[in-house]
Amino acid sequence: xxxxxxxxxxxxxSILSLSHKNLFVGIIALxxxxxxxxxxxxxxxxxxxxxxxxxxGAGLSTIAYLWVFRAVKTLEQNTHADN
Amino acid sequence: MNELLIxxxxxxxxxxxxxxxxxxxxxxxxxxxxxxxxxxxxxxxxEIGESAPILENTVYNVVDPIPQALMLTAIVISVxxxxxxxxxxxxxxxxxxxxxxxxxxxxxxx
Amino acid sequence: xxxxxxxxxxITFTLASLFIGILMLTRIPWPTELRxxxxxxxxxxxxxPNIVSAIYLGYRAYDTLGETIVLFIAxxxxxxxxxxxxxxxxxxxxSTKETLTYKTRRTSIIKVIVSKLGPAIIxxxxxxxxxxxxxPGGGFQxxxxxxxxxxxxSFVFIENKSKYMAITQMLKKIEVMVFILLLVSFxxxxxxxxxx
Numbered sequence: 531x532x533x534x535x536x537x538x539x540x541x542x543x544s545i546l547s548l549s550h551k552n553l554f555v556g557i558i559a560l561x562x563x564x565x566x567x568x569x570x571x572x573x574x575x576x577x578x579x580x581x582x583x584x585x586x587g588a589g590l591s592t593i594a595y596l597w598v599f600r601a602v603k604t605l606e607q608n609t610h611a612d613n
Numbered sequence: 614m615n616e617l618l619i620x621x622x623x624x625x626x627x628x629x630x631x632x633x634x635x636x637x638x639x640x641x642x643x644x645x646x647x648x649x650x651x652x653x654x655x656x657x658x659x660e661i662g663e664s665a666p667i668l669e670n671t672v673y674n675v676v677d678p679i680p681q682a683l684m685l686t687a688i689v690i691s692v693x694x695x696x697x698x699x700x701x702x703x704x705x706x707x708x709x710x711x712x713x714x715x716x717x718x719x720x721x722x723x
Numbered sequence: 724x725x726x727x728x729x730x731x732x733x734i735t736f737t738l739a740s741l742f743i744g745i746l747m748l749t750r751i752p753w754p755t756e757l758r759x760x761x762x763x764x765x766x767x768x769x770x771x772p773n774i775v776s777a778i779y780l781g782y783r784a785y786d787t788l789g790e791t792i793v794l795f796i797a798x799x800x801x802x803x804x805x806x807x808x809x810x811x812x813x814x815x816x817x818s819t820k821e822t823l824t825y826k827t828r829r830t831s832i833i834k835v836i837v838s839k840l841g842p843a844i845i846x847x848x849x850x851x852x853x854x855x856x857x858x859p860g861g862g863f864q865x866x867x868x869x870x871x872x873x874x875x876x877s878f879v880f881i882e883n884k885s886k887y888m889a890i891t892q893m894l895k896k897i898e899v900m901v902f903i904l905l906l907v908s909f910x911x912x913x914x915x916x917x918x919x
Binding site for chain 2 (some may be wrong): 577591
């Protein structure tokens with residue numbers, strides 16, 4: 531029952547991250563997907579996978595997405611400033 | 614019930630990879646497909662036991678450890694795929710100044 | 724042309740979803756024989772109570788080694804792509820430094836919290852690495868926690884160039900020391916296997 535609730539939350543968050551117009555909301559929703567699946571792994575007796583998912587999925591890949599997001603925003607602002 | 618929900622999560626990622634025009638959202642879809650596969654393996658492997666696969670006390674009847682070991686490597690590979698795809702998308706953006714795939718195709722062909 | 728591509732995409736989506744639905748939704752009972760083998764033999768064969776660590780660092784160590792090489796190559800490729808991109812940007816816009824000034828909104832909240840929390844994260848990563856054989860954890864998890872701690876610390880110290888350089892110097896020393904420790908432990912293990 532608990533796992534079904536968590537899985538439907540993950541489904542809703544992934545649909546939100548794909549359908550929202552702002553990319554920043556999508557990045558944060560994807561990070562929340564990783565955190566919720568880490569919680570589900572801990573509930574399903576898989577603590578190793580939970581630690582990996584929380585550190586890699588919610589930490590490192592979010593940092594990579596945010597880096598590209600910031601670089602693209604800076605480029606957009608600079609091109610608008612030039613024109 | 615759980616398998617049906619995981620199948621819907623996988624279909625969301627596949628839909629994004631096939632139909633959505635934005636490249637960054639295609640990479641989102643790849644990540645969502647990967648987490649759906651990881652969830653499926655862990656959920657199915659947890660059906661046959663009751664405790665975590667750490668043999669500290671004499672309370673055995675653990676869950677299956679092999680899907681967990683394989684999914685550990687799958688998560689690490691998924692972050693490789695994400696980083697490499699983001700690097701390629703950033704290079705495309707620097708050259709053509711867009712993330713939309715139709716505009717990219719027009720600009721490349723012209 | 725667009726319509727043909729859309730139809731091809733629709734057919735691909737339908738076929739793939741049908742195939743994967745058959746794979747995912749059929750229920751056969753999960754086999755238990757291999758679980759029983761690992762449960763009875765792991766402590767005698769490897770000495771590690773954590774079966775997952777024993778599998779991916781003991782039974783399948785070469786698999787993990789190859790996967791680490793894949794990770795290394797992917798990181799190198801990403802860094803090459805990003806550096807190449809920055810260089811081509813400098814050539815294209817011809818105004819070198821002004822185009823890439825990032826707007827920083829760094830408040831004192833981030834500074835205080837990160838400088839207290841970062842060392843704790845690094846120590847926690849080392850703990851996960853060292854005790855991975857008996858508690859949940861291991862090399863990958865500890866390494867990624869350590870990497871996120873270093874990235875968080877660089878959020879603060881990248882503003883002050885001298886402190887950032889000090890951190891890289893320290894990291895270089897740590898790297899050399901860990902490599903020497905690895906070699907020494909390898910030779911000790913060889914000696915133990917030969918003579919005792």
